[in-house]
Amino acid sequence: MNLLSIAYKSIKQRALSSSLTSLSVALGVMLMVTVLVIHGIIDRMFSQQTIGYELIVGRKGSGLQLVLNTVYRLKQPIENLPYLYYLELKNDPRVEDAVPFALGDFTKEGGFPIIGTVSDYFVLDYAPDHKFKIRGSGFRDSFDAIIGSEVARENGWRVDDPNTPENEASTFKLVHGGAESDHEHDEVFTVRGVMQKTGTPNDKTVFIHLNGFYAIAGHDRPPNETLTKLKAFYTEGIPGRPDLDQTDPETLKPKPGEHIHGMEDWQKEVTAVLVNCKRPPDWPADAASPQLGDFEAEFKRGFKAQAVNPIVPMRELMQDIVGNIRKVLVVMTGLIIIVSGVSIFVSIYNSMSDRRREIAVMRALGAQRRTVFSIILAESLLLCVGGGVVGVLMGHGLVFAVAPYVAAQSGLLIDPFAFEPMELSVLPGLIVLASLVGIVPGLTAYRTDVAKALAE
Amino acid sequence: MSLLLERVEKSYREPDGTPLPILDIENFQLGDAEQVALVGESGGGKTTLLNVISGISTPDSGRVVIDGVEINALPEVARDRFRAERIGFVFQTFNLLAAFSALENVLLGMSFGGGKADRVRALELLDRVGLSKRASHRPGQLSVGEQQRVAVARALANRPSLLLADEPTASVDIANQENILTLIREACLADNVSLLLVTHSPDIASRFGRVARLDEINRVAQTTAAAGGPA
Numbered sequence: 001m002n003l004l005s006i007a008y009k010s011i012k013q014r015a016l017s018s019s020l021t022s023l024s025v026a027l028g029v030m031l032m033v034t035v036l037v038i039h040g041i042i043d044r045m046f047s048q049q050t051i052g053y054e055l056i057v058g059r060k061g062s063g064l065q066l067v068l069n070t071v072y073r074l075k076q077p078i079e080n081l082p083y084l085y086y087l088e089l090k091n092d093p094r095v096e097d098a099v100p101f102a103l104g105d106f107t108k109e110g111g112f113p114i115i116g117t118v119s120d121y122f123v124l125d126y127a128p129d130h131k132f133k134i135r136g137s138g139f140r141d142s143f144d145a146i147i148g149s150e151v152a153r154e155n156g157w158r159v160d161d162p163n164t165p166e167n168e169a170s171t172f173k174l175v176h177g178g179a180e181s182d183h184e185h186d187e188v189f190t191v192r193g194v195m196q197k198t199g200t201p202n203d204k205t206v207f208i209h210l211n212g213f214y215a216i217a218g219h220d221r222p223p224n225e226t227l228t229k230l231k232a233f234y235t236e237g238i239p240g241r242p243d244l245d246q247t248d249p250e251t252l253k254p255k256p257g258e259h260i261h262g263m264e265d266w267q268k269e270v271t272a273v274l275v276n277c278k279r280p281p282d283w284p285a286d287a288a289s290p291q292l293g294d295f296e297a298e299f300k301r302g303f304k305a306q307a308v309n310p311i312v313p314m315r316e317l318m319q320d321i322v323g324n325i326r327k328v329l330v331v332m333t334g335l336i337i338i339v340s341g342v343s344i345f346v347s348i349y350n351s352m353s354d355r356r357r358e359i360a361v362m363r364a365l366g367a368q369r370r371t372v373f374s375i376i377l378a379e380s381l382l383l384c385v386g387g388g389v390v391g392v393l394m395g396h397g398l399v400f401a402v403a404p405y406v407a408a409q410s411g412l413l414i415d416p417f418a419f420e421p422m423e424l425s426v427l428p429g430l431i432v433l434a435s436l437v438g439i440v441p442g443l444t445a446y447r448t449d450v451a452k453a454l455a456e
Numbered sequence: 457m458s459l460l461l462e463r464v465e466k467s468y469r470e471p472d473g474t475p476l477p478i479l480d481i482e483n484f485q486l487g488d489a490e491q492v493a494l495v496g497e498s499g500g501g502k503t504t505l506l507n508v509i510s511g512i513s514t515p516d517s518g519r520v521v522i523d524g525v526e527i528n529a530l531p532e533v534a535r536d537r538f539r540a541e542r543i544g545f546v547f548q549t550f551n552l553l554a555a556f557s558a559l560e561n562v563l564l565g566m567s568f569g570g571g572k573a574d575r576v577r578a579l580e581l582l583d584r585v586g587l588s589k590r591a592s593h594r595p596g597q598l599s600v601g602e603q604q605r606v607a608v609a610r611a612l613a614n615r616p617s618l619l620l621a622d623e624p625t626a627s628v629d630i631a632n633q634e635n636i637l638t639l640i641r642e643a644c645l646a647d648n649v650s651l652l653l654v655t656h657s658p659d660i661a662s663r664f665g666r667v668a669r670l671d672e673i674n675r676v677a678q679t680t681a682a683a684g685g686p687a
């Protein structure tokens with residue numbers, strides 16, 4: 001019989017206390033694995049957003065808020081940019097792509113965020129080397145919409161299908177400011193595209209044509225206020241519109257009861273512009289374009305707008321908040337595991353006084369000191385590592401069990417089989433713990449006075 | 457097998473630190489396949505003597521020579537191995553490890569000797585002690601007499617040349633005493649194993665061709681007897 005099977009039998013002899021102490025290790029490891037896996041999922045979700053465009057240009061302010069708005073659709077209060085500014089960027093010779101992004105209302109059903117944009121957005125990658133796949137015709141008209149897969153699933157919306165003409169495309173209306181608000185817009189939008197699942201916030205977003213967006217936005221924007229803001233933005237003159245420089249905003253004040261329809265370009269605003277710089281034809285796809293640095297620096301000097309590399313604030317956020325939360329959780333679960341290690345210690349150590357006689361008998365049969373030491377150490381290892389293996393399985397089981405639920409609630413795409421490389425360090429960690437835990441009772445066994453213990 | 461003790465002295469310490477002499481044996485010998493009953497007063501040092509012979513304890517001075525090997529001079533690791541390979545042990549009670557079945561207890565006796573655990577031989581031994589049907593029973597599921605018989609099987613597992621038995625029959629009823637004693641003696645004869653068996657029973661001692669009285673070979677006993685016997 002080898003040491004492990006001897007140790008295993010001894011553990012079985014104390015089945016209740018052994019399984020309880022192992023279970024405590026298992027629970028600690030389960031929590032740690034769950035934390036690691038969930039964190040990994042969030043981490044990937046935040047970092048996979050970073051390709052598709054190099055810069056997000058928005059109003060000067062918090063770069064993080066701009067990113068949260070643009071990429072994560074978390075509606076943070078930020079100021080907008082004039083549409084004229086978007087046109088300037090679009091015509092800048094250094095700029096390859098400039099995609100306008102206007103974040104506004106919500107769908108009445110489900111409260112999904114609405115983004116006004118143009119077809120170009122769907123040409124950009126949504127993740128490294130991942131292109132949007134859209135079923136349906138896409139934007140053809142101002143009141144067309146392309147919806148994320150979650151929106152389609154949750155609201156039961158669909159595009160029209162030539163094979164089943166009786167199933168018409170879904171239509172919907174928007175509400176202002178939040179789903180609870182009852183300010184409903186009259187305009188009816190038609191679903192003309194459903195995205196395939198991307199595992200990004202796009203899945204929970206409704207994209208409408210920018211023109212349709214402005215058709216709605218116009219209702220709430222008195223031109224006099226817009227002009228005042230525009231003048232504040234362009235302190236050195238509104239580009240291409242000297243006439244507006246001369247206009248007193250007060251003269252544009254709407255008369256009571258007047259309803260505004262249609263907007264001129266100067267009245268329009270965007271939340272952000274997604275920008276890719278031009279790059280030489282042979283420039284590597286995954287390297288920043290050569291002009292990016294210049295471009296960013298130029299924005300830094302300016303007053304009104306900022307350009308944010310979406311990677312940077314997200315990295316900071318990950319490190320500052322999410323990273324720290326993970327650190328705290330990992331430390332906490334680590335402590336749980338250590339506490340369960342202590343309970344294994346107590347369990348083995350308490351059993352030692354009952355086992356003096358057994359150890360002495362083994363020694364009388366010719367077992368070496370180091371053999372009885374190893375048997376005790378092996379017991380500790382079996383309890384810790386056995387508990388750990390069960391805990392890893394339980395952790396993945398937990399992720400597997402909650403994945404559909406969390407996915408439905410949060411829109412995070414959770415791979416139920418997700419695995420974190422850091423989990424691999426759990427096992428060596430447990431081996432170290434088991435060795436520490438086993439050493440003292442092991443030494444007790446090692447030092448047993450055989451003649452004395454046999455006489456007891 | 458030959459066993460030779462020469463001028464073996466062993467003393468313990470009293471709690472206050474003064475030495476408490478237990479053994480002072482000028483000469484004691486045991487021949488090949490010889491069977492000897494060791495008798496003596498309780499507390500006289502019989503168990504201590506067995507421990508010294510088996511290398512569990514070392515004498516303070518003198519020599520313990522088994523088959524030409526002076527085992528008291530061996531380092532502990534070598535003494536342990538020597539004991540595992542050459543010496544079988546049967547105690548009065550609690551011989552067996554509670555977590556292991558009868559068969560596993562016998563196998564355990566083999567595994568510390570460095571040799572292969574021989575299942576066939578282990579089962580054969582259990583059969584010899586009449587317990588082939590109890591092989592998978594745990595000690596808790598065996599009577600005391602049966603446990604002693606498993607202990608005998610285990611003591612013989614490594615084909616020892618010397619068997620040390622410390623009152624192996626003291627905890628069982630008369631019928632079983634008879635049974636176990638016969639078992640041990642016949643097994644030793646069959647396997648050519650020398651036997652040193654401690655007993656308090658004059659009846660059992662009388663069956664042996666040679667009875668060693670500890671108070672006769674142990675000078676400590678003689679001095680304490682002169683001083684009025686052990687406390």
Ligand SMILES: Nc1ncnc2c1ncn2[C@@H]1O[C@H](COP(=O)(O)OP(=O)(O)OP(=O)(O)O)[C@@H](O)[C@H]1O
Nearest residue numbers: 452455468469478497498499500501502503504505
């Ligand atoms: N570790 C020890 N420390 C101190 N004294 C000890 C120790 N072990 C045994 N003794 C003492 O040594 C003496 C001999 O003990 P031993 O167990 O050898 O006697 P024994 O002849 O086997 O007695 P019994 O017939 O009762 O089993 C006893 O007085 C005992 O109290």
Ligand SMILES: [Mg+2]
Nearest residue numbers: 502503504622
């Ligand atoms: Mg004794």
